[in-house]
Amino acid sequence: RNYSDPSKKFIKFNDVVEQRRAEARRSLVVQVNSESSFSELYGYCSKYAPIKDVYHYRNTEKEHFMLIEFETEENVKEVLQVCSSHQKDLDVMPIQSPFLWFKAAANNKETYKVPSSKSLATKDGITVIDDDILFEELLNCETMSNQMQLLYERTKLNDLGIRLRFMVARQFEVIFKSLYANAVVHPFGSSVNGFGKMGCDLDLVLTNDLTEEMSGAGRRLVFQEKRVEGGARAGGGGASARQLELLGALLELRVPGAAAVRRVLAARVPILKCAHVLAAASVDLCCTNTSGVYMSELLWMFGSLDPRVRPLTFAVRRWATAVGLTNPHPGRWITNFPLTLMVLFFLQQKRKTGFILPSVRFLVSKAGKQDIRIAEENINCTFLRDLNKLPQETYGQCEEDLETLLLQFFEFYAQFDFQEKAISINEGVPVRKPNALPLYIVNPLEQALNVSRNVSYEECERLKLEVRNAAWQLEAELEGKKEEDWGLLGLIERKGSRGLKKLLR
């Protein structure tokens, strides 16, 4: 594994996203009876348009679905035109979206031929790996670095998971299309930032920014707009809260698959939560929060700069869950996003051989005209987008393996002066804390904000304690020999269940 192959070109985040969006536009999700509906569905659809691939998955209710990717977007339109229908039912206001189901044939005699070369690209493609299997595999690894790499590979959000998330975004776009000019629904957060694990939530943002052309100065006919009192991003009660309530009603009453819709209007960025039962994802939807997308871009870039970043982050996050530092519910504790910033910050520290990751400040200094992005509320999200332009000596400059980095991570934070210093990936070095909050992690895009302002004194103390524990544990490990829960296993097994598991093995 060569950590800084000079021939390897970086892809841009926007290109990856555009590719995923295009993929979603040429795909349909079809509910079927079972895995074995494949040949019938394949035969039926391929009569009308060429199929690229078919992916099978089940949702939480164990219903079966196939995601079909056609060759072109036009294919999907044609297929929908000639093969799709609505159920005639007066109790339902029909709607069209890329989520369908496959009705039984009227006459059973029709048979479909499927080329023998064709089979399902995935079966049960979004099942989260069982802990027992994972731990067994980890137990059988050669080294702890291998364990970390394996944990990453086995638990990261896979291709089908990403496809489905873009299908949901596409569905929302299709349904909101006539309500918002130029509406685009963007996945952000862990679904696209490269740090997502299987089953992570799906963060979506509805934007309808206008292109220069759409607001052309020479054009004199201007669409009448709907002006509602209050600011666009204002919290409770304002226009944006009401827009969000409207979106909530739309999810509840019009979006197939959306269920259990809840409004969280009190948050800094008000959101709608819902379950998407057809795509097996929990969705958080917000409005006009494009800085969230740029944040995801930034994290994605850091993750792609060096192949050790993501496995290391996965190990740290899994450890944090195991020791109870993080927790699926919101509260006075740290969450995955600030934890990720802590890992990035650690990797920005200067080593004898150079840097693994550059600072955001450095990325900003390398930005060109084409990198200028100003999000709502004038948030400056300008930084270099094309990583190929980054001097090679500014990243990936050291040969430490994952195991060593993990130990160094714990040692670094075991000695970090949380009392006086803030963590800032903008600077890449500890900076003075501007206030007395227990944990201070600078928001990289809004540097006046602390992304861990919710963390209590007690939780911060626990964090300090647990990094020290982890450092001791790993140091002891390096001296001893492989035990039953050697290496990573000792860090990521839930403390409570460890004794029991040992007995059962």
Next chain:
Amino acid sequence: RNYSDPSKKFIKFNDVVEQRRAEARRSLVVQVNSESSFSELYGYCSKYAPIKDVYHYRNTEKEHFMLIEFETEENVKEVLQVCSSHQKDLDVMPIQSPFLWFKAAANNKETYKVPSSKSLATKDGITVIDDDILFEELLNCETMSNQMQLLYERTKLNDLGIRLRFMVARQFEVIFKSLYANAVVHPFGSSVNGFGKMGCDLDLVLTNDLTEEMSGAGRRLVFQEKRVEGGARAGGGGASARQLELLGALLELRVPGAAAVRRVLAARVPILKCAHVLAAASVDLCCTNTSGVYMSELLWMFGSLDPRVRPLTFAVRRWATAVGLTNPHPGRWITNFPLTLMVLFFLQQKRKTGFILPSVRFLVSKAGKQDIRIAEENINCTFLRDLNKLPQETYGQCEEDLETLLLQFFEFYAQFDFQEKAISINEGVPVRKPNALPLYIVNPLEQALNVSRNVSYEECERLKLEVRNAAWQLEAELEGKKEEDWGLLGLIERKGSRGLKKLLR
């Protein structure tokens, strides 16, 4: 005036509606500075597409608007593509609809040539005639029949009024398009039934009925729908009430021009009320009430069968308002719709020379296969649609003038046995009342229902009294000579203001 010209062919209601809908699709409504913006707007738009006609009007706030009809629907699309823009404003979520405004030119030097043959088709085209002017004109009529004809011509909903109503329907359709498959918004009630006066409210129904093709049996890919608990037309709390609430939020937050949105969920057919400030109309929107559209078709057909029907109805309705029988607010009194049925019923009575209007039963008996219509809740709305197929001896068979018919109307109801009999335009003759409600007027499409079930005993007594008064007044008139408030004037001036008006003249 020949009341039964055999060469005159009747147009079908659906053809009229389709024509109006097509007109709306090739039209735009543009807010302008003033009437004199005409040449600039004309010059600007006609550079891009051929214009058929431009109509000017003002809304209640005295803002100026131009309705532009282009030659084709394609023209509108082109014009929107090349000349329209959005205002860049982060506080507003942009939306596209056929309502626009005309921005000032960036450079004032551009001049536009308008062919001298071209001028505004209307100026101030939807202003309601002032009562003083109307009464002056009525005073100067030759006969009372002339007065009735004039009242009709001067107060009926005019072409531009109808165009604007179809523009609002079109706007709703465009905005709801992606939310409801095959969504059609139909004007119904007095906006299209031929009995509407200038400024009457705009009744709209959102339907999204599927065509046979859209629910084709052979098609096996079926769109996932959104099923919400409760019946489609159920009153409060059910699915339809929530759908209506969603529509209310859409009107409030997304539809340019819609203001003062109120929900009336308790009614038999729950509705949303709003003002459309750009089209200067009060709107009542409901869902899936297609029987309302068929009702409008039925009334429209009766109105077009004989040219005396509408002027007579206008006189009766104006009289009812003047004596306070009807009233803009809902309550325990009669409304325009049942009053219209009373006029139709009166005209269905057999005369020496034959019938002026046939019964609904007769129209049903002449219906063919192509006339079958089943509305929601299995309401049978089947009746003959093509009036050309009606035998000539079944309608328009008498030469009585309007004046005579009006007198006969009052005499007929002065003697009507409201105690024992119900009014049924289905039968065309009085039928037994099935219950003891003071006034019983059978709903022609749902014969188990009484459209005047809300009318109280007191209001019914007032109705009886006022028709007797009117009959006496007209009989006296016919014997006497033209006075200051002769003929129709005596019937339609508000009682309170009559004395005062006389003094001021």
